[in-house]
Amino acid sequence: MTIPPPPTQPPTVGMPVPEPGEWWRKSGPRIPAPAVPEPAVHTPVPVGAGPAEAASIDDVARAFWAPAREILTEQAGAIAAQVGEQVGQLLTESEAQRAARQQVEYEQLLAAQRARMDSALDKVGETREQKAERHRIEDVLTPGQPVRRDDLVGFADLLAERISETPQDRAARRDQERELEKQRARAEEDRKRAAAGETPAQRALRHRQHQLADRREARARARRQRRRAARTTGTTDRVRRFRRWATLTAISAVGGYSVGLVPLITPGGPYVGLLLAAAGWALDLHLRDRGRLRVSEVRGAGPLAILVLSRIPVASGLAVACGIAPLFSALHLF
Structure with missing residues (x-):
């Protein structure tokens, strides 16, 4: 068997040579690009409109404001009467008359609440001593002045009271509020300790300690006030x-x-x-x-x-x- 001699030239002679880096694109497989769906066209339709006719702006506005109009129609008379009553009280009543009327209403409300509570506790067997102790704690915890009104009259009274306060009135009011909060806190502490089994001797000793602390605090406050009054100077x-x-x-x-x-x-x-x-x-x-x-x-x-x-x-x-x-x-x- 005779072996032919090797060729003198490579078999690719005369064929076009692709550019470097592009041969894989020109000779490789071609992947088709994905189909992009066309965007859907949305036609806006007014609220409440059917396929045949479109609602007007007046109809939409009328349907939108109908609930509010019904509410205002029902409540307009009551709101106007309430505002008129408050304005009448603000213009006709003096501050003393208004305070007296509110105090009487507040005391009547407290009396009715206490009567209901006494009736309910009498049915479960509350003794006379327990009732007296409960009344004592309620008198301390319950404020002597009615809660401030949350309407127009109360707001005007609050502004007038805060503006017309002198420094002495403001200091007295804050001292009174601080003393009332202290009494409420101690009454609540007495109730909790009595429920925990505190004896009368222990309660008397604790009250004595509170009295000594109050006296020391009053002396320190008076000393600070004397210093502040001594530093007060000014022109004419x-x-x-x-x-x-x-x-x-x-x-x-x-x-x-x-x-x-x-x-x-x-x-x-x-x-x-x-x-x-x-x-x-x-x-x-x-x-x-x-x-x-x-x-x-x-x-x-x-x-x-x-x-x-x-x-x-x-x-x-x-x-x-x-x-x-x-x-x-x-x-x-x-």
């Missing part, structure tokens, strides 16, 4: 009052400019400013106990903040009436 009373009034009025005017009240009434002229100042002054006098409390006599961060906010109409009206409203925009405060 009239200059100090005017300076404080001007400062608080300027702060209220800046607040009125920041909320947009001054630019709002500026086109109306000085008469509109005087009208707004008069209306705001009436509210200011009501909150300051009909003017018995001076603006310069208000102390404390909370009462000062309420005073500044309530005097925004007065200060804004005075700024417009005096013609100094353009000064705020020239100062570039905001």
Whole structure:
């Protein structure tokens, strides 16, 4: 068997040579690209519209506001009567008459609740001593003043009370609240310890310790008050009052400019400013106990903040009436 000689040239001579890096694309298998579905076309249909006709904007708005209109129609009379009653009480009753009426209603409510509780506990065999001890603890835990109202009259009374408070009244009120909370806490402690088996001798010793602690606290408080009174100095009373009034009025005017009240009434002229100042002054006098409390006599961060906010109409009206409203925009405060 004869073996042929090897070829002098490779068998690929004369064939096209692919570019480096592209041979796998040109000679490899071709994978078809995935089919992209066409996006679905959504046609918006108004609320409540059928396939034949489209609802109008008026029909949609009428259907939307129908429940609210029914509620307002049913409650409008009751709301108007309640607001009218509160405004009538605020304008006709004096503070003493209102406090007396609320105190009587509060005492009647407490008496009715105590009568129901006594009747229920008598059925389960409560003794006379247990009833007397329960009444004593209830008298301590129950506040002597009615809870403040949560309506318009209560809010106005609260603002007037906080603004018209002097530093002495505020200190007395805080001392009274602190003493009442202390009595309530001790009455609750007596009830818990009596249920745990405390003897009368142990209770008397504990009460004696409380009395000694109260005396030491009262002496320390009186010493601090004497130091504070000794450090009180100042200029003449009239200059100090005017300076404080001007400062608080300027702060209220800046607040009125920041909320947009001054630019709002500026086109109306000085008469509109005087009208707004008069209306705001009436509210200011009501909150300051009909003017018995001076603006310069208000102390404390909370009462000062309420005073500044309530005097925004007065200060804004005075700024417009005096013609100094353009000064705020020239100062570039905001």
